[in-house]
Amino acid sequence: MRIDIITIFPEFFSVLDVSLVGKARLSGLIDLRVLNLRDHTHDRHHTVDDTPYGGGAGMVMKPEPWGEAIDGILANVKVNPDVAVAAVADAERPRDAGPLLIFPSPAGELFTQAMARELAQEPNLIFGCGRYEGIDQRVFDHFAQAGRVRLVSLGDYVLNGGEVAVMAMIEAVGRLIPGVVGNPESLVEESHEDGLLEYPSYTKPAAWRGLEVPPVLLSGNHGVIATWRRGQQLERTARVRPDLLPPAN
Numbered sequence: 001m002r003i004d005i006i007t008i009f010p011e012f013f014s015v016l017d018v019s020l021v022g023k024a025r026l027s028g029l030i031d032l033r034v035l036n037l038r039d040h041t042h043d044r045h046h047t048v049d050d051t052p053y054g055g056g057a058g059m060v061m062k063p064e065p066w067g068e069a070i071d072g073i074l075a076n077v078k079v080n081p082d083v084a085v086a087a088v089a090d091a092e093r094p095r096d097a098g099p100l101l102i103f104p105s106p107a108g109e110l111f112t113q114a115m116a117r118e119l120a121q122e123p124n125l126i127f128g129c130g131r132y133e134g135i136d137q138r139v140f141d142h143f144a145q146a147g148r149v150r151l152v153s154l155g156d157y158v159l160n161g162g163e164v165a166v167m168a169m170i171e172a173v174g175r176l177i178p179g180v181v182g183n184p185e186s187l188v189e190e191s192h193e194d195g196l197l198e199y200p201s202y203t204k205p206a207a208w209r210g211l212e213v214p215p216v217l218l219s220g221n222h223g224v225i226a227t228w229r230r231g232q233q234l235e236r237t238a239r240v241r242p243d244l245l246p247p248a249n
Ligand code: ADE
Pocket: 104, 105, 106, 152, 153, 154, 155, 156, 157, 158, 159, 160, 161, 162, 165
C-alpha cells in the first residue's frame, strides 16, 4: 500500500519509523511518504493560512498549497488497473480508479474498525492533515469532483490538528495489511473485530501480588475456556460499552 501524508509538521511522523508500521515500511509492504505543505507555498513566509471569509475566530488553511500538493501526488501515483476494473462493477464507487483522499476532521464520519478494514483494501491513501480552524471547503469539493474524498473523525473531541488522528488511522489500517502482523490469528480475537470488547488476558506467573489468574484458564479445557472468554466479552461490553450490543427484542 502506498500512503502519502501532507502536513505542516512532517517531524510528527518520525514515529512511523518504529514498531510494526516501521517494519512494514522496511519490508516494502507500506510505501509511506510525508510531504511538507509549506513546500507548495510561493511567498517569502510560506503562508498556509488566512482569515476566514464571513469573519470568526481563527485561521483557515488556504486552498492553493493543498491543490498543488495533491495534484503533485496524483500525477505520480499510478492508477491500479485492478481497482479501475472493480470500479466499473461497483456503482457505489464509480470513480474509484485513483487514490482515496482522507482528511481527519472532527466534522467527519466516525473512524471504526469496519472503516479500517475498508481502507486496508485500498492501494493508495492520501492523508491531508488540517490545522487551525480547518481547510478551505473548496479543497474537498474540488477533489471530490474527479475522485473520492472522505472526512474522518477519531471521536467526539477536538485535536489541535489532523496529525495524531492520521497516525492512529495508519496504525489501525497498517496492521490489517496482510503480512504486517506476524500472526494473523492475533487480529481475529480483538476488541471490535466481532463487535464486542475483548476478554481479559493473563500470563505467568499464576499468582502476582495476591491476585490469581482465573482457575478456568489453567484447566486446559479449551471449550470451557472459550465459553468463559465469551461471557467475559459480553459482561465487559454490557458494562463499559452497552451501545455496542445489539438492541434487545
Ligand atoms: N482534527 C481535530 N480533531 C479531530 C478529530 N476528533 N478527529 C480527527 N481529526 C481531528
